[in-house]
Amino acid sequence: MQRQQALAVQVAHLLGAGKAVEARRVVRQALTACGLLAVGMAVLGVAISQPLPVWLGGSTVIRPHASIYFMIFMLCTPLLMVDFVASAMLRCSGNMRVPSLLNMLMCLLDVVFNFFLIFPTRRVTLLGTEWTMPGAGLGVTGAALGTALARGSLRF
Numbered sequence: 001m002q003r004q005q006a007l008a009v010q011v012a013h014l015l016g017a018g019k020a021v022e023a024r025r026v027v028r029q030a031l032t033a034c035g036l037l038a039v040g041m042a043v044l045g046v047a048i049s050q051p052l053p054v055w056l057g058g059s060t061v062i063r064p065h066a067s068i069y070f071m072i073f074m075l076c077t078p079l080l081m082v083d084f085v086a087s088a089m090l091r092c093s094g095n096m097r098v099p100s101l102l103n104m105l106m107c108l109l110d111v112v113f114n115f116f117l118i119f120p121t122r123r124v125t126l127l128g129t130e131w132t133m134p135g136a137g138l139g140v141t142g143a144a145l146g147t148a149l150a151r152g153s154l155r156f
Contacts (some may be wrong), residue, residue: 007033007085012092023093030085038081044075065140072144081154111151117142117149 007030014023051072053063087099120137123130136142 008088015093027089030107034081034085038078040079041073044072069140069144076148106150111149113145113146113149117146
């Protein structure tokens with residue numbers, strides 16, 4: 001995170017000096033370096049996702065769910081890193097609106113995706129009307145997938 005901020009400062013300085021070509025070069029370097037780091041972190045995270053809950057002293061009841069959640073989260077690390085870098089680059093160029101709107105929309109999508117992925121299909125009564133609320137019933141896995149989908153859906 002600190003390295004990404006240092007790169008954003010460099011881009012801001014270059015843009016302020018009217019050196020757009022050099023600023024784009026730093027953006028490419030930032031995306032490449034952070035992308036490679038994120039892929040490495042994802043690989044490492046997936047590799048340790050099974051034993052990690054044991055190492056942290058998690059009970060046998062939560063270990064399978066914790067492993068799956070962590071593995072899905074780590075698989076999304078490259079998306080997360082690209083999001084951080086892209087948002088920082090937009091902010092340092094003076095564009096606060098787009099990153100802010102995208103982050104708000106991502107939070108809203110996370111709530112919606114989690115609502116449908118965590119809970120099973122069920123009957124809901126609202127204002128005296130009963131209807132079927134669809135759901136995947138994936139529990140903890142649904143929470144991880146909901147967050148991953150929300151994070152990724154705005155980037156592609």
